[in-house]
Amino acid sequence: MTPIVSIIMGSTSDLPVLRKTADFLEQMEIPFEMHALSAHRTPAAVERYAVEAKGRGIKVIIAAAGMAAALPGVIAAQTTLPVIGLPIASTLDGIDALLSIVQMPPAIPTATVGINAGLNAAVLAVRILALSDPEIEARYQEYAKTLSAKVEKADTELAALSDYKFKV
Numbered sequence: 001m002t003p004i005v006s007i008i009m010g011s012t013s014d015l016p017v018l019r020k021t022a023d024f025l026e027q028m029e030i031p032f033e034m035h036a037l038s039a040h041r042t043p044a045a046v047e048r049y050a051v052e053a054k055g056r057g058i059k060v061i062i063a064a065a066g067m068a069a070a071l072p073g074v075i076a077a078q079t080t081l082p083v084i085g086l087p088i089a090s091t092l093d094g095i096d097a098l099l100s101i102v103q104m105p106p107a108i109p110t111a112t113v114g115i116n117a118g119l120n121a122a123v124l125a126v127r128i129l130a131l132s133d134p135e136i137e138a139r140y141q142e143y144a145k146t147l148s149a150k151v152e153k154a155d156t157e158l159a160a161l162s163d164y165k166f167k168v
């Protein structure tokens, strides 16, 4: 199937975080691709990738990088696709990457998720896709229900351990 989400990482050392991203996209039955490209080490390949992504049918880009994380911004500068920036805690607990990704100049935004928030990057991509695809929307709604069910179950278990029960 033609991928509609593209996961790009600055280095394969970022892969452990991106596994959560890939797992959720798989769970939502979203065709995706993964590549390692670096804004600093392979700038020409990043440019080629960013310019061609939309024409290949990609609808959302998830770009992960650590340190002076230029990758999401450099891609966002060369495409009109939504780019989700995922800061990786490689050095300085990821604060360096977070600020590099989130502090984009006016008119070139990246939708930045939290440090190492691989799942959130995937969920945001799915929400964007769900806007124009009722089947993805339905699958996402089912997933969202499981989240409520989990908290309700945890709450019931907590209530069993104490006299206090929060009532709404």
Ligand code: RP5
Residues within 6 Å of the ligand: 009, 010, 011, 012, 013, 014, 038, 064, 065, 066, 067, 088, 090
């Ligand atoms: C960034 O530098 C990568 O995204 C990675 O988080 C970090 C370190 O890369 P490696 O030296 O592990 O390849 O560009």
